[in-house]
Amino acid sequence: MSGSMSRLEEAAIKALVPQLEAEGFEIFLHPSKSMLPPTLGDYRPDAIAVRPDRKIAIEVIADGYRQTAAGLKEVTLQRLQDSLKGHPDWELRVIYAPALSPESSIPTYSRQTIEEHLARIDGTLEAMGTEAALLSAWAVFEAAARAVAPHLLQRPRPGITEALAREGYVTPDEADILRGLSRVRSEVAHGRLDLTPTRDQVRDLIRITRGMLDGGEGTDHQSPQTSPAG
Incomplete structure (x- = not known):
């Protein structure tokens, strides 16, 4: 995550947290190298979800970011997917973070x-x-x-x-x-x-x-x- 996209990406991941926690996962933002398969090299996914029998590498693409960096991101995602092929307990999950337009607002709850x-x-x-x-x-x-x-x-x-x-x-x-x-x-x-x-x-x-x-x-x-x- 970087720059102006960080809030959108963070919000997108946080929206997944209750569901993943209910499934028994622990979620880590910006995971350290020691938490990842060595085949990933220096690459870091945006977050990972971990439980004893299964692990998920989470990548976020923010809306509005797709047009300028989607090509680079797609190459990265393919490389990440290839790197995980030898690790059956790992899977890749890509989520998209919708941008908030200047006119949009978050609902008010009771x-x-x-x-x-x-x-x-x-x-x-x-x-x-x-x-x-x-x-x-x-x-x-x-x-x-x-x-x-x-x-x-x-x-x-x-x-x-x-x-x-x-x-x-x-x-x-x-x-x-x-x-x-x-x-x-x-x-x-x-x-x-x-x-x-x-x-x-x-x-x-x-x-x-x-x-x-x-x-x-x-x-x-x-x-x-x-x-x-x-």
Whole structure:
């Protein structure tokens, strides 16, 4: 993954995580060389899914990237597929990440749906592990932010913590916690295998998300008269 495509590719892989985990796989972004068949040489797939009897090399092609780099990518995919032929426990899976147009927006979910996801993460924290739990909890946090502050966060954009703090949806102390969690989440999502979030960090994010939902109900946060820049 590289450059402007990284967010799209990461989102596409994250969408696969619940299904793969339900099938017993553990997912690794940017896998190290030691985790791959030696026939791949220096090549790294975007992610791998691993369980004792089966392994999947995952390659992502982002929409909008196909026209400029699809030829190179197709050559790479063919080489990757050829390299895996001698390893019957490995398979190649290619997924396409649809680009978000400037006009497109992520749906806003109900409080009940958000609460159900928070409860599921909280209840299965030990089983799913803190890395997966933090990534999932951050996704739910962003969904909650869009639910309580749709005028700020109708589209994916940087500075979510600053936007929420500026209008009082989170406290200054909570904003400090979120900034730290955002850094941890980013490093874990991009392959920092030696970094393990703590249970308290995951539960802090769940707590802040629930507090934001409670504070957003019945409050009179007005949409600004002019749209934020960007």
